[in-house]
Amino acid sequence: MPYTPELKELIKKVEKTRPARVEKKRKGEEFPPMSLEERKAILKYHPDFKEDGRSEILVGPDKGYRIAKEMVSLIHAKSRLDPEAVDLTRVDYETDILVIGGGGAGASAALLARENGAKALIATKLRLGDANTMMAEGGIQAATKADKDSPYFHYLDAMGGGHFKNDPELVETLVVEAPKVMAWLEKQGAMFSKYDDGRLKAMHGGGTSRKRMHYAGDITGAEIMRTLRDEVKNHPDDIQVLEFSPAVELILNAHGACAGAVLYNLETEEYFLVKAKAVVMATGGSGRLHIQDFMTTNHYGATGDGLIMGYRAGVPLRFLHTVQYHPTGAVFPEQAEGLLITEKVRGAGANVLNIDGEQFVYEREPRDVEASAFIRECLERGKGVPTPTGKFGVWLDSPMIDVLKGEGTVRKEFPGKWILFHRYGIDITKEPMLVYPTLHYQNGGLQINQRTETVVPGLFVAGEASGGIHGENRLMGNSLLDVVVFGRIAGCRAAEYTKSAFKDGALSLDHVRAYHQALDNAGVPVDGRVAPMLLPDYSNPEVRKKQLTTKYHGTLR
Amino acid sequence: MSKTASKPKKAVAKAKDAEASLVPIFVMGKRYEVPASLTIQKALEYAGYQLVRGCGCRGGICGACGTVYRFPGSYRIEVGLACQTVVQPEMYIAQLPFFPGNKAVYDIETLPAVGGTIAALYPEVFKCVGCGTCTRSCPMDIDVMGYISKAIQGDLTAVAQSSFDCVMCGLCAARCPAEEVQYNIGILARRLYARHLAPKAKHLAEAVKNVEGKKFDKALQELKKKDLEALKKIYKSLEIEPDMADESWTPTDKSFLGE
Incomplete structure (x- = not known):
């Protein structure tokens, strides 16, 4: 999927501000990094700080600890x-x-x-x-x-x-x-x-x-x-x-x-x-x-x-x-959604830009700070770039790396990303990438x-x-x-x-028996759930509905 | 049905669009209709498959999902990674979840870093008939036949460099009439090159010597003892190497360096 005409139009704004940004970078003038106080303040946009995203562990050595609901459910x-x-x-x-x-x-x-x-x-x-x-x-x-x-x-x-x-x-x-x-x-x-x-x-x-x-x-x-x-x-x-x-x-x-x-x-x-x-x-x-x-x-x-x-x-x-959300996950094209765009792209000098092609955060803040700034820009300030699937992203200006460090740098330093986007008809040496935070690290x-x-x-x-x-x-x-x-x-x-x-x-396996007992004693509604999960379920619910056999018959379910 | 009817108008329209863009694909010969925007991997899941084999990083780097496909009316077998390739109407798809490729067992430390080593461990390399099927079968666009001919010539450096992007999916080996296992030749050459032929990082030896000599232990013990405010103060005052600085940059304050 190459960029849509709408997105191509928005890329022009990135191109317009690029020469001045490159000039600043050359002079060593960076977008001002946040102070420790500013970092702390922006973290309220981070998903970790969403209280309704968590629940309390009711059993085991960390009884009372509040962590992501999805983990507690396991x-x-x-x-x-x-x-x-x-x-x-x-x-x-x-x-x-x-x-x-x-x-x-x-x-x-x-x-x-x-x-x-x-x-x-x-x-x-x-x-x-x-x-x-x-x-x-x-x-x-x-x-x-x-x-x-x-x-x-x-x-x-x-x-x-x-x-x-x-x-x-x-x-x-x-x-x-x-x-x-x-x-x-x-x-x-x-x-x-x-x-x-x-x-x-x-x-x-x-x-x-x-x-x-x-x-x-x-x-x-x-x-x-x-x-x-x-x-x-x-x-x-x-x-x-x-x-x-x-x-x-x-x-x-x-x-x-x-x-x-x-x-x-x-x-x-x-x-x-x-x-x-x-x-x-x-x-x-x-x-x-x-x-x-x-x-x-x-x-x-x-x-x-x-x-x-x-x-x-x-x-x-x-x-x-x-939980770590990597600031730069691909949000376009749809087939590449969630895919990691290495931080090295920012390390190599690429700016991060909003829908107006303007910088809003220094590109090398720690990951949680950087991700929070992206979320704020998209969700609160309304300066995110809309994608065809109804999501938002910000621009990661990869072409400026070639301008700064010489033609061919992007292809040489990011061969994997180049070929990936190339397959979808996007040339990251000429066009920026559209990114949004993605779940990355425990x-x-x-x-x-x-x-x-x-x-x-x-x-x-x-x-x-x-x-x-x-x-x-x-x-x-x-x-x-x-x-x-x-x-x-x-x-x-x-x-x-x-x-x-x-x-x-x-x-x-007495510890398993004891754990089961503790779940029962704490009145935890287990609802038939078992863990570890082993593999995520990406199956089609319409197909699931038709899978009527629940027990083994011979070797087939 | 009633659920769909109660959705906002826009969502209904969108769902209709999606239905309109269903395309037929054939998974191991069986026909399914799937949304046209999906990758082969997501299309398999949409069709009802729970993937166990043939699915790994879902991001084009682990090589678990090598896939072959063909279109009706064409004799040509095409290839791709299932997680990276968007479905096309009428594709006949089969995944290659495992390939029993031959791998030599060796000691990288004592293995001679000479061209003849490849031939000694993988004598079948000479059976290459130069048909180019491997190159055409590579989802990473690597000139596989090119590096195999370099392997025959014994040019380890060239094999190492030109096979670097290999994800070891096995598609080349699966299709090779000479039964080469190209990806294992590639990694052998890369390891030999990096271990024995590439220039050594001399600064690394010095850094190792420093930590083995416990050179920073005292400074680190003191840092560990500092209270939060003191630690923050030091952190904030750190001299940052400029982005555009070249390799020769050194900080003005030389304390706590390894020298």
């Missing part, structure tokens, strides 16, 4: 399993470390577990590598240039971005491990963008004081993920991979330690047991819950499964009251310490499923970093645990 659901129906003496797989999730954190954990002498089994819902890691475009932060940067500055930026609420120990680990992670990835053969002398190219992201966001074209996450996936597949003797086999429940043992999980074969619909000495939960985020009906940039499988399993096992939640998650340990012995959590590293708002480039940093730590610590602290004992 927390207030029963297991997919009847604990009585599971024969815990019949173990189907036995391994040292069970890694739940096959994204960046899971793959890193399995590789490090192996390096530390443990066998690993990765159980993943879809294919190995089908994860939000694959979709992260912009880059990975690390203070690698000693002449202008250090973990000290990276720490401050991450804390500022998270409104100083982040867990300081976790942030310290993140920034100190960052250069090591970059070196590890380089050693794995991840193809980062470099200058001829080998210096890693780096850009700004929203809220960075130094250019420390390293990248591989505009497919940084894909490059990291496919490299790690390839490496996992190079160790078939030590790392077993079970695809299309999501975990649905953790198994504890007689000592209260985590000792495996029940997996579900999405194709044969059978459940099977994995017994492990330790478990790494790396299930990622939850964008597919479509909180407040927002569109999402997330992977098909991002349904927050790990939160549910971990919470039932007794792990507290942190920072789940905040800022919070299961509580961990800097060794990725949880309150449950033998249960480690890494990546987006964990909470605390990013406080109330994550900076760009810190999630690719987070998954590899804490994935590696989890693999390492879990391997250590299997050798030192692990004690064998009878397997148990």
